[in-house]
Amino acid sequence: MLRLGRGTKITLAVITALILICTYIPLFVIVMNSFNANKVAGWPIANFSLIWWEKALTNPAMHAALLNSIVVASCATAIALLLGTLSAFALQRFKFYGRETVNLIIILPITLPGVVTGVALSNTFYQVLDPIGIKVGYMGMIIAHATFCVVMVFNNVIARLRRMNPNLEEASMDLGAGMMQTFRSVTFPQFRSAFIAGGLLAFALSFDEVYVTIFTAPPGVETLPLWFMNQMGRPNEANQVNVVATVIILLSLIPVYFSQRVSAQAANDLK
Template identity: 55%
Template sequence: MRLSKPSRLTLGIVTGVILAAIYLPLLVVVLNSFSTSKSLTWPPPGFTLEWWGRAFTNAGAIQATGTSLLIAVIATAIALVLGTLISLALQRFKFFGREAVNLLVILPIALPGIVTGIALNNFFRTILGVDLALWTVAVAHATFCIVTVFNNVIARLRRMGTNLEEASADLGAGVWTTFRLVTFPQLRSALLAGGLLAFALSFDEIIVTTFTAGEGVTTLPIFIMNNMLRPAQAPIIAVIAVVLIVISIVPIAIAQKLGNGVGEVKGK
């Protein structure tokens, strides 16, 4: 499709405005992390590296980062296992209700976070009768992290077809041998892309975390929310936000590169 010059100009202006609305606030956060002001006034009265030094020696921030990393690793591991198994089941087998199961697997990524959080809070506390803790957060994160793995893996399975797997079976290989030597090598990039996206989603999740974290469980996003309005903490929070931006960009960029042609990349 070819666009006229006025149409291209209009499209370019609209795109530029949208990108500016998204990324200019991020640029302000980056600049504020170097500001000498304790209240993040704009424009910054001066620039300093003091807040970066304080942020990397802040005990609360370090502990919260460790908690977020642990939860993200657990949620990603669960998502990789269950997302792969569900993808194989839905793509390689035909059974009654397959389309319904497919919808139910994808649904958590489409639900508002507050709905998911309330539902899981009630499930853990009322139905299971357990106290909220770190593991409840990890399980809660896994519910939507599974979708990113599922989307990437099932898209790859559809592209792969079954010819090589059938040939392996004809040569006498069992199900596990076929998966290990034929299926898994072709899924590795899709699994890596899905795992990176799942990790990024879990690491900066706050809404579901708020409803499923028990006392004493403070992830990095919750630490940021709790300290944003405290005196002299705003510049440190800006530094942590910049670090989060980098942590979020890197895995998503890698996953997008790996996922080109694998399937649609979706986020929560």
């Protein structure tokens, strides 16, 4: 067992405390400023009010932006779950010429800067497809998000497939189970936690994507991150951002809770 000296323990404790402070103090300031009665966010807060909560939660532009973010993230995640899982199975279970090249092509979008991906897709949509009569519109934004969401699912699923025991599937089929029954009863339960974790990561990545959205969103369409950016440019309305950010912080506790449950289940599956 590794034993740490007193000085090392103190140093690690101080570093940990500084990291926690730098992470959670800004979040605390956001939450408190959502109750700030002043038009401009600041600290310390002199007067508290719920006026910004009323304005933000009844703002139709915010409602539309939130709905767009949910729709785009949900559709991109659904595409990513399908393509990412199928790609993982293809690359893990089959050997074919160019397999490593295909693997590189799949993971490349997540390694590229978002602005590069956004410019590339924008040029494709509006300078290549538009002139030949193909209008991608809203669907183009979903496709753009799916390009990097696929990687999240792919990485999680293929990592789990590499640790799975193929003998269990063979035993199931030897006992008379068909391919689909084996998949439902034996294969899927083994990588289910990785499948869910990849979906959660894909949804979160799509929900707060900015760069790709800026270049691929149709005119007049805002997602929540774009609405945040536009509101921050209006100092007298910036506190509405604090309200919506506070709501998102609270809602984020839900996937965090489920991701911990999934991680615990995955750990138990490997025992």
